[in-house]
Amino acid sequence: MKALGFIIIELLIVVVVIGILATIAIPAYQDYTIRARVTEGLSLASAAKQTVSETTQVKNGVLPADNNAAGYSPPAATPSVSSINIQNGQITIAYTPLAGNGTIILTPTVQSGGEMIWDCRAGTLPDKYRPSTCRGGNATQGTNSGTGGDSGAGGNSGSGGNSNTERDWLWWLWWLFGR
Template identity: 45%
Template sequence: MNVRTVARRAQAGFTLIELMIVVAIIGILAAVALPAYQDYTVRARVSEAMVLASAAKTLVGENAANAASDLTLGFDSASVSSTKNVTSMTIDSAGVITVNTTPAAGSVALKLTPTSGGQALAAGTPPSGQIQWKCTAASDKFKYVPSECRNAS
């Protein structure tokens, strides 16, 4: 073989099998990355529900601290407009906040329960200590919720 033949072979490029291997590797990476990306997208949407609930947590905390006759004082569920990711938010008489998300956000129902000194909050009675919040969600939705909400409800 002379030098010209070797030079032409060096410029020939990739073989078909090398290209097929590269395409297969890219396909495998995409197959693994897309589901993970979709789960993280849903988790980001669920975080909107947690942000929305933070205002309600403040309201319940203030009403409890002031021994208000109603822990939902100042909250109107009709005024909570649904968003692209959150369908509704409610507060019950014990101050438990429930936030429901849309199907795009995994159809998750987050439940935030306040306690103080290990006891549920009661309207008209100031809390005995710091208010603690326990977040729960259905176990089949754990992959979408923040880690503090991964307790079976």
């Protein structure tokens, strides 16, 4: 009977540890999947960036007014991206609820040599879902040369969640059970 009580306590401890790990892992995974879907939208917008860059170069620095003026045909909606549109040279990526239910606005700035710099900090999508290059404190999200080549689709370097808290929990778990 004494051994049975010991086994039940061990099982309860294991259940608590699994619960703690799940409370850390599940939200981090959900944020990760949303960030991956946001990156899909930025990839889909690369054709629009190239079109705006080429149109601006052909029209001597004048940004296209809309999709028609740029000669841009937006891609079909996906489960993550509801639309991509050009308005006064700015590209607006509208995301579905699966991808954070917000927008990222890519704003071009034409440099003196014809180079185009893209800023992606505008829009309603929360920073925690944006690639690190599109969060509030960063200045640009890549460049387009005058030739129309795209070198700034955006990457995802965020770790998701609060890594200090995760490390603290992992340290405590190691201290309690791993020594």
